[in-house]
Amino acid sequence: MGWFKKKEKLEVIEVGVPLAGSVVELSEVPDPAFAGGFMGKGIAIKPREGKVYAPFDGTVAHAFGRSNHALLLEHASGIQLLIHVGINTVSLKGRGFTLRVQTGEKIKKGQLLLEFDISEIEQAGFPVITPVLVPDDQEMVKSVETMEGAGVVDGVPLLRVHLK
Template identity: 60%
Template structure:
């Protein structure tokens, strides 16, 4: 009955396309007004100038870490071991959670397109913080061979276009 399965092995994922976790305009990381992001000290990626205050999961995975107090950043982990950091705004940790509403917790399983965090763009900007949002692949993950930022993606709608290609080992 399972002759077709004999000799077949599950194909190893070699490329992970990370979809846009926000709606907005894609810009290179060097346009983020924070040296840690702009100089790629934390990893390779892109940034998105959001036009909507919602962050959604760019792939099926697990919430590896949600910054509980401030709710301004989340790390998702794909089954391959690859992780993505989505950091809403610059220096927004200073807001101590004001203007942010998390819909997930660390350890939650998520599906692509699932709402992770909502944020009040007007309140963040009124407090003097930029809402530009780095989306990056943190350094130091063995599963990753290379990261290809798709900086020329232009305007994107959440989960409709890839913004990063992650080549896996």
């Protein structure tokens, strides 16, 4: 008896901080779809540098190839995370953005995924604030908890995704 260990059920996914900057509430994003939580639950970051890193081990579910402004990442649990650099930056058609990964690529926490030119984006008239959220309609998501002090203290996750 006891030869087989019961596989532990993953109950909480910790999402690391994907870019350096000031963490703010989604309500501060100057776009009603993000600010109102219609795209999902999460937080936003006012970036200090133009680099996005993998917040967990997983896969690039979708790299927005023509515009290079956003990434949809998938954790091994199946939970997806959207990182959307700037507001209305899709209209830049990739100018100021350099993707370092492709759709379907495996990623490791801390890996450089995307680089962007903050001043070029701002000079084009777009806010560079970056929503980081768990898109709605993921059946296994029970709740999304935003972490106080994330991005300030090393090792503090940005989000905790509680699973059903």
